[in-house]
Amino acid sequence: MTLILFNKPFNVLSQFTDRGTGGSSRKTLSDFIDVPKVYPAGRLDLDSEGLLLLTDNGGLQARIADPMHKMPKTYLVQVEGDVTGSALDALRTGVQLNDGPTLPAAVDLIPDPMLWPRDPPIRVRKTIFDCWIRLTIREGRNRQVRRMTAAVGHPTLRLVRWEIGEWALDGLAPGEWQCRPA
Known part of the structure; x- marks a missing residue:
């Protein structure tokens, strides 16, 4: 195999x-x-x-x-804005998407993971703060992580899957x- x-x-x-x-x-x-x-x-x-x-x-x-x-998939996600405790709590309990509620996710704020540079780089805007979260889901809907972060008010800027199981x-x-x- x-x-x-x-x-x-x-x-x-x-x-x-x-x-x-x-x-x-x-x-x-x-x-x-x-x-x-x-x-x-x-x-x-x-x-x-x-x-x-x-x-x-x-x-x-x-x-x-x-x-x-329901194999866990973990992502390092750079999101727009300063993620609040209420946004993290919403992700942890599950958010409502247009195709129904998500299962609860494991999520934490993390320091900049110092990844390789992306080509092309993300567009950096001096007036808009961004931060990184580590998010683990057990589903696999189309563009799910991006839709989840947008649903809590923090659009995804960069998405890197780090682990599968x-x-x-x-x-x-x-x-x-x-x-x-x-």
Whole structure:
């Protein structure tokens, strides 16, 4: 069984081919990973970075990606504004989104995690403060973390998935990958 941990850079599709329209060729997993018969277990949006797991084992892929298994996924999230205790409490109890309430999340304010520079960098505005939170969810709705932070008044500026279950990004630079025991 193959399990690959990949640090997906910003602006890379979480698939091996670009099925987009308009003739643009965006970077895909095939620009970084040349391992036959592995498939992503879940996905990260084009504008999100961080840990993506790939495997050739369908059972493991389902256990990681299927929300029914409620595998924890931890994100380092740079948000706009100074996050208050009430915003953190709302995330901890679950927030109402247009597709229903979220499950409670584990969330804490964290110091700047000193990550690699993003290319392109986020737009910094001198008059608007930003901060970082560490957020762990057990669901996998479309753009869920971004929608959750926006729902409590703090839009996401940068989103980096750091952990999925027992696997973490530690030591992998953007675009790097390695095989690990499943």
